[in-house]
């Protein structure tokens with residue numbers, strides 16, 4: 097057993113969903129509060145791989161990343177911590193197959209400093225406990241953030257879709273307390289955030305004992321001075337309550353964007369997926385959302401090649417896409433995940449068929465996304481500037497509909513400015529600054 101030195105520098109690499117991005121930021125703040133400083137992956141003393149377990153290649157990436165870190169030539173190999181959902185599901189297995197120092201699950205990363213100290217004495221330090229929401233109370237306060245910040249309000253999932261690992265890696269649905277969320281939101285706004293995206297594996301299941309519901313939380317956040325935009329993701333169709341739909345009509349800061357995954361367009365497949373909604377009930381929800389907020393941008397997630405999916409059933413997914421006309425979407429080939437019911441099902445779809453279906457589905461999505469973007473040309477809308485663009489003087493911001501807008505401007509990152517949209521492609525818009533909004 098080699099004895100390690102206590103690390104002075106760290107690097108965090110996050111994979112997977114936005115909740116992992118948020119967790120990565122919180123881990124960085126935590127390590128920073130312990131006196132460690134951030135460094136490049138190539139020379140950090142401690143590298144945290146904040147992993148995702150949702151599809152196969154994610155796990156393979158972790159192994160190859162560990163391999164690369166071991167043989168890096170610019171510095172001695174770092175202490176390696178595997179965090180996130182792979183750590184939760186397979187941390188012990190990874191520690192058997194590769195020499196790593198720390199395994200820490202997504203509900204236990206507030207203990208990272210203790211684990212790193214333990215590992216520095218030699219051997220493996222592992223913590224994959226799942227105390228409900230204990231970590232948030234143990235993390236340092238928020239400091240500097242960008243103009244758009246994430247805020248996790250809900251964690252875990254009770255839905256048990258038959259293909260999905262999230263209920264196992266993140267545990268049961270838990271909502272953070274109302275006051276803790278409002279406090280963190282205010283801290284983020286004080287730290288520079290103009291926009292907050294509320295995060296949860298099923299964010300619209302957020303609730304408290306008073307039955308406030310996500311819409312009640314959004315109404316409360318709407319009152320925070322200095323906060324200009326509110327978004328939330330990811331929602332489940334079954335938790336799309338009337339209050340939340342109404343909020344899209346009534347709450348000024350709530351942006352006209354809804355990510356509502358459907359996964360498939362065939363009722364038989366939806367049932368086999370244990371989605372607990374039908375094609376029709378899903379489409380009816382979208383009708384109500386569009387009635388509340390006619391300009392809303394809709395996005396979704398799709399899985400092609402679920403076990404047993406026939407050509408005709410896949411066509412039903414395409415016809416659902418035709419009916420909805422999404423502004424954006426994410427689509428995936430079915431991946432058999434260990435421990436999930438779908439991994440044991442009959443009728444695995446050959447890779448070539450999945451490839452073909454994915455291509456056709458993505459072509460339909462790009463068609464609709466391009467049309468949605470083109471329809472904004474000529475409109476003037478507020479754009480929140482988020483980062484520098486490729487060309488000098490160019491900045492990139494987001495429209496209310498979450499489109500990236502590129503423009504040349506003297507305004508600075510964090511400004512919310514009025515922009516006339518002058519051009520559109522499949523993935524972004526071009527704009528010209530019109531009148532500066534009173535920020």
Ligand code: SAH
Nearest residue numbers: 259260297330357397398399428429430431
């Ligand atoms: N809680 C969210 C997101 C879960 S993971 C929801 O219910 O929508 C994000 C997306 O990954 C899912 O919406 C699904 O489209 C995809 N996904 C999850 N498990 C998968 C698997 N085993 N194979 C392929 N795609 C998967």
Ligand code: SF4
Nearest residue numbers: 253255256257260262
């Ligand atoms: Fe996974 Fe389904 Fe839960 Fe989403 S709702 S996290 S897809 S089990």
Ligand code: F3S
Nearest residue numbers: 112113148149150181
């Ligand atoms: Fe991946 Fe875990 Fe998020 S499996 S998608 S990082 S909840």
